[in-house]
Structure formats: C-alpha cells, structure tokens
Amino acid sequence: MSDKPTILITGASSGIGATYADRFARRGHDLVLVARNTARLATLADQLRSKTGVAIDVLTADLTVEADLLRIEARLREDARIGVLVNNAGAAGHGGFLDQDPAAAAALVALNVTAPTRLASAVAPRFVQAGTGGIVNIASVVGLAPEFGMTVYGATKSYMLFLSQGLQRELGPKGVYVQAVLPAATRTEIWERSGRDVNMLPGVMEVGELVDAALSGFDRREDVTIPPLPDAGQWQIFEAARLAMVPNFAQSHAAERYRASA
Numbered sequence: 001m002s003d004k005p006t007i008l009i010t011g012a013s014s015g016i017g018a019t020y021a022d023r024f025a026r027r028g029h030d031l032v033l034v035a036r037n038t039a040r041l042a043t044l045a046d047q048l049r050s051k052t053g054v055a056i057d058v059l060t061a062d063l064t065v066e067a068d069l070l071r072i073e074a075r076l077r078e079d080a081r082i083g084v085l086v087n088n089a090g091a092a093g094h095g096g097f098l099d100q101d102p103a104a105a106a107a108l109v110a111l112n113v114t115a116p117t118r119l120a121s122a123v124a125p126r127f128v129q130a131g132t133g134g135i136v137n138i139a140s141v142v143g144l145a146p147e148f149g150m151t152v153y154g155a156t157k158s159y160m161l162f163l164s165q166g167l168q169r170e171l172g173p174k175g176v177y178v179q180a181v182l183p184a185a186t187r188t189e190i191w192e193r194s195g196r197d198v199n200m201l202p203g204v205m206e207v208g209e210l211v212d213a214a215l216s217g218f219d220r221r222e223d224v225t226i227p228p229l230p231d232a233g234q235w236q237i238f239e240a241a242r243l244a245m246v247p248n249f250a251q252s253h254a255a256e257r258y259r260a261s262a
Contacts, residue, residue: 002028002029002030002054002055004027004028004029004030004083005029005081005082005083005084005133005134006029006030006031006032006079006081006082006083006084007020007021007024007029007030007031007032007082007083007084007086008031008032008034008072008075008076008082008084008085008086009021009024009031009032009033009034009086009088010034010035010063010072010086010087010088010089010115010116010119011034011035011088011089011090012031012033012034012035012041012044012088013033013035013036013037013040013041013044014035014037014040014188015186015188015207016088016138016183016186016188016207016210016211017033017035017086017088017089018044019207019208019210019211020086020088020211020215021033021044021048022048023211023212023215024084025048025051025052025054025056026051026052028052028054029054029084030054030055030056030081031045031048031054031055031056031057032056032057032059032075032079032082033045033056033057033058033059034059034060034061034063034072034089035060035061035089036060036061036062037060038058038060041058041060042058045058059071059072059075063089063110063111063115063119064107064110064111064115069115069118069119072119072122073118073119073121073122074122076119076122076123076126077122077123077125077126080126080130082123083127083132083133083134084133084134084135084136085119085120085123085133085134085135085136086136086138087115087116087119087120087135087136087137087138087160088136088138089111089115089116090111090112090138090156091107091108091111091112091153092150092153093105093108093150093152093153096149096151097151097152100152105152108152108153108156109152109156112153112156112157112159112160113156113159113160116137116160116163117163120135120137120163120167123135124167124171124176127171127175127176128171128174128175128176130175131174131175132175132176133175133176133177134176134177134178134179134218135164135167135171135176135177135178135179136178136179136181136214136218137160137161137163137164137178137179137180137181138160138181138183139157139158139160139161139164139180139181139182140153140154140157140160140182140183140184141182141183141184141226141228141229142154142157143155143156143157143158143159143160143161143182144158144161144182157182160180161180161182161224164178164179164180164223164224165180165223165224168223177221178223179214179217179218179221179222179223179224179225180223180224180225181214181217181225181227182224182225182226182227183205183210183214183227183228184203184205184227184228185203185204185205186204186205186206186207186210187204187205187206187207188207203228205227205228209227210227213225213227214227
C-alpha cells in the first residue's frame with residue numbers, strides 16, 4: 001500500500017479518466033476507479049497493477065443512478081486513504097438545444113452537474129477536517145464559449161468552472177486544493193457517443209498531452225488550468241475584468257441607462 005494519497009477517478013474506463021489513472025499510478029498512487037464498464041475497468045486495473053504495482057479498487061457505477069451514486073459518496077466519506085477526487089465522468093449530448101430530448105438533457109445535467117457536486121460534497125468535510133486533499137473538476141472551454149453551440153453541455157461545464165472557483169475560495173484557506181481543468185476538443189470517445197466525428201474538428205488534442213498538461217497545472221496548484229490556451233495572459237485579463245465588475249454589483253438603484261428619461 002502506498003503512503004501517498006489514494007486517487008478516486010470517475011469515468012475511469014477510457015479517455016481522460018483512464019489516462020489520469022495511468023499517470024497517477026506511475027506516480028505511485030493507489031487508485032479507486034469508477035465507471036459503468038466493468039470489463040474495461042478490470043482490464044485497465046490489471047494493466048496498471050502489472051506495470052506499476054499500485055493497489056487498485058474497481059467500482060462499477062452509473063453516476064446517474066441514485067443507488068450507485070450513494071455507494072461512491074459513502075466510499076469518499078469513509079475511506080480516509082482517498083486524498084484526491086477527480087470528477088471526470090461526463091457526456092456531451094446530441095445536437096443543438098432544439099434537437100435535444102428533455103429527458104436526455106436532464107440526464108446530461110445529472111451526470112455533468114449533480115453527480116460531481118454530490119461527490120465533492122461527500123468528500124469535502126473529511127478533507128477540511130484533515131486540512132489537506134484535492135478535488136479536480138474536468139470542465140471545458142465550451143463553458144466559456146456559447147458560440148460553440150453546445151448549449152446544455154456548455155452550461156454544465158460553466159457550472160463546473162464556477163463550482164471549482166467557489167470551492168477553491170471556500171475550501172482553499174482550509175487546506176483543500178480545487179482545480180478546474182478546461183480542455184478543448186480532445187481525442188476521446190465522448191465525440192462518437194455524441195454523434196460527432198472527432199476527425200472533422202479543428203485542433204484536436206491527444207488525451208495524453210491534455211492530461212500531462214492538466215497535471216502540470218495540478219503540480220503548480222493552479223486554480224484554473226486551460227491546456228489549449230497559448231497566452232495565459234488572456235485568462236488573466238478575463239479574470240481581472242470580471243473582478244473589476246464585482247464591487248459595482250452592489251447598487252441601491254438601477255444603472256442610469258435603465259432609468260426612464262425625465
């Protein structure tokens with residue numbers, strides 16, 4: 001058993017989650033891998049045990065199913081070895097807003113928003129009590145760009161960014177590190193599942209490069225890591241503009257432009 005914190009990763013059977021599992025295993029961390037596909041999880045776990053010798057638990061769970069979500073919440077609350085939660089499980093959805101079945105949109109919100117919020121809520125009190133721990137939330141640049149047209153998906157990822165920033169401000173002073181990771185298009189199965197051909201997209205990043213960059217931000221304790229953004233100054237300007245507005249939100253009267261002319 002490793003003396004390093006155990007990492008629990010959701011959506012760990014493929015893509016970004018499986019690559020996080022590989023990278024953390026290579027760093028000597030024991031793992032708890034969560035996903036729906038038992039066979040894939042077992043194969044990945046066997047490979048990583050053989051290559052790295054770390055201990056790996058496999059938990060089959062669909063995070064949109066209440067009973068499964070409760071099991072993972074319980075593991076996060078009760079297993080003191082788990083020191084980092086990687087909220088990676090997610091889906092992209094099909095088509096535009098008008099093409100999306102309401103039930104499918106609700107399921108997307110359940111997986112991309114409700115599940116990671118509940119998992120963070122389950123583990124945060126223990127991390128705060130210990131004065132240490134980490135939560136990594138996989139968001140997306142789509143959450144900053146309604147121009148991309150992925151309305152519900154983008155809204156869920158905007159939520160994940162806000163959740164991460166809020167948690168970092170609330171939990172950071174108590175010793176808990178929270179990171180939002182904002183990938184752009186990455187070569188994973190999420191595109192095929194959402195009915196898109198990843199090869200038709202411009203600027204697709206390979207998953208290994210994406211996760212390695214995200215872990216570089218993790219090691220630096222960045223609040224927000226945007227691997228595809230060439231100029232970090234653009235994000236800093238964006239944040240500075242937002243922060244400059246905050247003091248101006250507290251007003252007793254509507255702005256002059258909204259008042260009826262005399």
